[in-house]
Amino acid sequence: MIRPVFFALPVFVSAMLPATVSSAQSAQSAVPQTAEPSPEIVVTGRGLADAPGDRAYDIVTIDRDRIQANASNRLESVLADVAGLQQFRRSDSRSANPTSQGISLRGIGGNASSRALLIFDGVPQADPFGGWVAFPAYATGRLGRIRVTRGGGSGYQGPGALAGTVELESATPDQAAPFQGRVAYGSRDSVDAQGSAALVRGSGFATLSGAYARGDGFTPTVEESRGVVDRPAPYEQASGALRTVVGIGAKTELQMNASAFTDRRDRGSDFTDNKSEGADASVRLIGRGRWGYSALAYLQTRAFASSFNSINAARTTAIQSLNQYNTPATGLGGRIEILPPLGESITLRLGADVRDVSGKTQELYTFVNTLPTRRREAGGSTTTTGVFADGSVVAGDFTFSLGGRVDWWSIDGGYLSERPLAGGAALTNLRYADRDGSETTGRAGVAYQPVEAITLRAAGYRGWRLPTLNELYRPFRVGNDATAANALLSPERLTGVEGGVTLTPAPGVSIAATYFYNRLKDAVANVTTITPPQVLPGVTTYRVRQNLDAIRAHGFELDASYRPNAGTSPFGVQASWSHTNSKVAGSGITAALDGLRPAQTPRDQVSGTVDWQRDAAALSLTVRHIGRQFDDDQNTRVLGAATTLDAYAALPILRSLVAEVRGENLFDERVEAGISGANIVERATPRTIWVGLRYGGR
Secondary structure (H helix, E strand, C coil): CCCCCEECCHHHHHHHCHHHHHHHHHHHHHCCCCCCCCCCCCCCCCCCCCCHHHHHCEEEEECHHHHHCCCCCCHHHHHCCCCCCEECCCCCCCCCCHHHCCEECCCCCCCCCCCCEEEECCEECCCCCCCCCCHHHCCHHHEEEEEEEECCCCHHHCCCCCCEEEEEEECCHHHCCCEEEEEEEECCCEEEEEEEEEEEECCEEEEEEEEEEEECCCCCECHHHCCCCCCCCCEEEEEEEEEEEEEECCCEEEEEEEEEEEEEECCCCCCCCEEEEEEEEEEEEEEECCCEEEEEEEEEEEEEEEEEEEECCCCCCEEEEEEEEEEEEEEEEEEEEEECCCCCCEEEEEEEEEEEEEEEEEEEEEEECCEEEEEEEEEEEEEEEEEEEEEEEEECCEEEEEEEEEEEEEEEEEEEEEEECCCCCCCEEEECCCEEEEEEEEEEEEEEEEECCEEEEEEEEEEEECCCHHHHHCCEEECCEEEECCCCCCCEEEEEEEEEEEECCCCCEEEEEEEEEEEEECCEEEEEECCCCCCCCCCCEEEEEEECCEEEEEEEEEEEEECCCCCCCCEEEEEEEEEEEEEEECCHHHHHHCCCCCCCCCCEEEEEEEEEEECCEEEEEEEEEECCEECCCCCCCEECCEEEEEEEEEEEEECCEEEEEEEECCCCCCCEEEECCCCCEEECCCCEEEEEEEEEEC
16 A cells, blocks of 8 residues: 655644643543543544535545555646546646646636636635646645546535536545655656655644655657757756644644645746746634534735747747746635534535635736837736535435525726836726626535445536636737737636436446536637737737637546455556537637637546555556547647556565656657647657655554
8 A cells, every 4th residue: 555645843743732632641640540531532634524415426536545656646647537637738737837737627628727626625726816726736645535526516615616626635644654755766867756744643633745856858849840949848846735733622623734835847948937836824623513614714825937939930049028027926715614413314514705816917028139128017806705505415215415605706906007118108008997796506416326236316507717817817928829818708607417327236346427518608718810909020829818608518427446355455447438529609709619629628538547556565557548639729730649558566675665666658659738820749748767765654
């Protein structure tokens, strides 16, 4: 078994925990032998229990062992086990532009902003300014469980779950060890290291974790498209987290988290470096008594900087076209909920949440003789406040789920300012009107278990997403492609239904099949136009963010797992397949897109893993297939289908020392990730081999 990776802060924990333990021990020593024992304090570090009504929905859980036994040791690769859960582009956080790493589900497309809600220990994780995900912030050693709910309208989790919800949870005390660490050396002079330690006491625990990764990188541009300007793209990333959980009485615990990360990448040519930095802090109080409750408050800070270039047709020269030198953003929010005691068969969650985000982009552009001549600043803020109710009823063979929420939103202080650096009148000085509105969303489902081995499911849902500040206010340019923002974008709204069956014909065997239909109204997309509002030197493709009439997606998902002998066998198989038919409905300015497939949306995605584990020894092979997809809204730039094979092996050397070998994309399959306006093809990670050691002892 692959055990967790943790660091501990003994001094910090000594200040937080021992006093409670010592005083409890002293009190016990002073009490006569006949006194009743104090109630046992059980601290988990997790939120409130999963709702019984969740069995009505299509949910996939990735456990701790699978998170650890992953060839790339990166979160985005772990998530690829769930077919249909994808990033906007196929490349991962070692080579992709961070702004392209939004996540989505069920083939409803994307434009780099996430259409699935990602939360970590209850806190929303999407970048406050752009909605993308900072994957290097999440070291896999910190994670204890990942839970993916396909389908929108997540109710008590918050707004933004158009296509589903991805819940990340920190490792629990039973997964922690006093000290564990792993380090590996890989292809292209790469280093990947994680380490952690934990101190667990009867009334709480604390963990400190850290991760570091670097590499010289590969050349993203494929060989036949390369020129003099193309070179490998290096990366360097680090993260750290401190987590403390303290028991307060037998049924209450206080959870405190603090984390930070830094991420520096290069895109494989001059003037394409970028960096991301961030820090998060949260406090959550969980009560598991007769009246359950949860109270959460959090703060997020982010900073992003990126440079862009323009390359001539022969790819012999690259000149800087944009310097996005600072994009600060802040997210602030909280949630409170209660679970009244309604009996064993009824569960009800009532609560409210609020999230306020603000940010701006600061850029230098229009370079003349290598020097910028203009400065742009754009930004604003949004606030969403909601109330929700979510209930489950278990009645014999039936389980019913019903939840809803009402959100009030506002978009405030939006502006765009463009000025010449030499001084003089503003070229653009726009102040956008404040806007507000409300949205009513929810979900309902039923599960019926006529016999123990069969569960029938049906559900309907409605979700929504507010456009990000990036979509509303920031124009951008990547190479010779330029995209304009749109301050008048409407919120996206999705309505969907699904039906499925889960079969457990034998111990250790599970097969789940689900059919779904989604209609995403007012989907935000980058729409190609032939008439830019101004002459942009070197730009070959110009797009404007627009609300499409709709995106319709229907298809099926199949998930299966096999672990014989009721999970005690060392051998196991798991597989996931998503097949989606997606079409754009467009009119007016988007009429040319009507009937086309949304950009970056494959028809088929498949993932399958065969593994063997015995104590610390482990072997696994993972095959993944992603179907053909289009890089652009007009379906003219085709990204070919790709099938990759990953491998993982762990071999014990000593009792607490294990050798690890990992292989990504073993057959060096060409995984096309993007095509620029000049038909320059970019690829994702090529074959990468890792050799390392893992230490862990109790």
